[in-house]
Amino acid sequence: MQKLLNAFLGVWGSFKQLPLTTQAASGVFTVLVVTLGVLNFPSSLEPANTITEFQKVNLATQTVGAESEAFATFASWPGEIISPNDADVQPPRQGTVVSWNVTIGEYVNAGEVLGRLSAAPLTPELATTLAERAGEVARAKSKLSSTQSFVGQSKTQLTIFTTNDTAERAISEAKQAAIAAGETAKGVLRQSVVKEFSEFSGNNRDILSSKDATFLTTLPWWFGVTNSSLRDKYLTATAKVVSALEKDSVSQQEGLAYFLVATQLAAASISSGEGFTQAELNDLRELISEHQASFNEAVGKYREALLTVSEKEKEFAERNRDNANKNTELDRDQLTAEAEYEAAQAAYGAASRAITGGTAIIAPKSGYVSAILGQIGEFVEPGKTVASISSGVQINKLIRFRIPSNVEVPKKGETVKVIRPGFAKDVRTATIIGVGTALDGNGAFMADARVEGELEWPAHLSVRIVPEKRTSQTIVVPFDAVFWDEVNHPHVWMVKEGGLVTSQAVKTGRTFGDAVEILEGLTLGDTYIREASDTITEGMRIEDAAITEQPATAPGGDGHGHAHDE
Structure with a gap:
């Protein structure tokens, strides 16, 4: 220490004799060196001639964290x-x-x-590009022309199909057939009601043309003998059919209900001794059966006619829908051909402008x-x-x-x-x-x-x-303090109480010039030998007076081996 002090006083005396400007520059350099945190890990290992256990030696050691509990690592x-x-x-x-x-x-x-x-020079490559673009324009124009012709012809044909009178006439004929079948069914029902009521009641009056409906309230006693309730049911069903026929709104269900009751009433009747023989009863039953068969046949034809109308209308609607879809496809084909032609023209124009004139630099947004x-x-x-x-x-x-x-x-x-x-x-x-x-x-x-x-x-x-600024208890030791064992694991020589030297396994991290970060193995207050040597062995002792304490210094730079001005 005395030698260091004498050397410092000598340098200071020389420094005081320098001009003020030189002193200022030297002072700035000194501050810069201190600010950059130059690491200085002097090695002062003086091994003895022979190393034996308990032998006194003079080794440079350092205590982790001496005069510095932590240091901050800065970065930019x-x-x-x-x-x-x-x-x-x-x-x-x-x-x-x-x-x-x-x-x-x-x-x-x-x-x-x-x-x-x-403008770009007319190179062979640009000339080839321009020729290719011109060919694309010609092909796109030809395709557009043929597409337009095909679309026009197809649309004309679709229009003819859509407005075809044959389909509409078929629908109209089917509707007329349905109406005729319905009228036939109503005619059969009208004839049946008039004729059968005349037989049941013994009254030859036309119930459909008569305004007096009081005769609908009674029937001869021999009708419905075995089931008298059928008499009232028959009269009710007949009244409903008569009313519906007068309004021309009779339904299939009303006609079928009438024939069912009439058939049941005839079956529940007997011959009488008052002029209504068994033969006449049998004829009545046969008449009702014939009328019912004729009505059912007419109703069947009416239903078939309605089904035909529905099928014709459905077929017509599907064909119109198909024609509409085809029209849409034709429009899309034409639009595609037009877009291709416009794109080819634009590509040709760009290629031409690239050769014949300057290319504009365009604003991408306002x-x-x-x-x-x-x-x-x-x-x-x-x-x-x-x-x-x-x-x-x-x-x-x-x-x-x-x-x-x-x-x-x-x-x-x-x-x-x-x-x-x-x-x-x-x-x-x-x-x-x-x-x-x-x-x-x-x-x-x-x-x-x-x-x-x-x-x-x-x-x-x-x-x-x-x-x-983030502070951390980062421990940095001289790189020379670390040695590796036979399996390449890092260690340092630690000094325990009483100067006992022992090997301590550590985990290393970043390097800072000639220093290395210790992540695991050392804590604040531990003392270690600053320079490892093959002459140091496990268990040797160091004389307490020979321990030279030197404070730890923080690395400068950005935390990965660079100074702040790098």
Whole structure:
């Protein structure tokens, strides 16, 4: 220590004799060295001639955490301003920027021409492309012409089918047949009621033309002898049919009900000695049966006629629907041919303009021109941003940055400082809204952060991201203090109470120049030998007075072996 003090006093005396400007420069250099946290792990191992157990030796040791309980690891990471409200302007092809029609801050509409590229030279490739586009236009035009002709003819034929009188006439004839069959059934029923009632009642009056219905209230006693209730049922059924026939609205159910009751009444009747013989009763029963068969036949024909009408109408509707679908397909075919022709014309026009004139640089959206990056005379290619359009909204801008994979990755919700290069006092606080889990091509994690409120900084601006200060009990030892056993596991030589040396297994982490991080195996207060040597053995002792305490120093840089100015 005395030698070090004498050396320092000698240097200080020489320093005082220097000019003030030299002293200032030297002082700045001294501060810079201290600020960068230069690691200095001197080795002062003086092994004895022979190492034996309990032999006294002089070894340089250090206590973990001496004069420093913890140190902070700082980092600055590259980032960029991303604005979802802005749009990049990119050229449609490669070429040289020959003109700009707008200025920064000017409002433009979507589709407006912002500038132009130089005309491309007529290379064999471009000439071939132009010829191919011309061929595509010719083929598309021919296809459109043939499609239009086919569509016109097909639609004419479909119109004839749709307005075909044959189908409509068939439906009309079926309806007329149904009406005729219905009238036949009603005629059979009318004749049956008149004739049969005349036989049952013994009254020759026409019940349908008579306005007096009182004679419907009685029947001779011999009708319905075995079931007198059938007399009333017959009279009721007859009255319903008569009323329906008068209104011309008789139903099939009413006619069938009438014949059922009439048949049952005849079957429940007997011959009498008053002029109604058994032969007459048999004739009545046969008459009712014949009338019922005629009515059923007429009703059957009526139902068939109605079914025919329904089938004809369904067939007609299906054919019209098919014709409508065919018309739709024809319209679609024609529209497709027209679109192909227009696309071929557009492709030919683009190829022609690429050869005969400059290609326009178009605004992708409406907004303000926030940047013009492509200089006149600069050669640009598709994918390169030559200008930027901003909507003027300064909120919801994102900070996208990269985090090295060998540092502690911050979590969603943590805050970081965003520094604008060249503006040391223009610092914003941003909140991390997402951190990637996969490494990019540079071996870093991508993350996004958002600055609350307005941010006037332009899109694509490069910034530096500094995480909030986080302290941790990170232990760093000289790399020379670590040695590896026969199975390649790292160890350090620890010094226990009484100077006893013992091997301690450790887990290493990041490296900081000539120092290494210890993740497991050492804790604050442990004493270790700063330089491992083959001459050190398990169980040897170190004289207490020979232990040279030196405080631990924190590594400078960004946490992965780089200084702050790297």
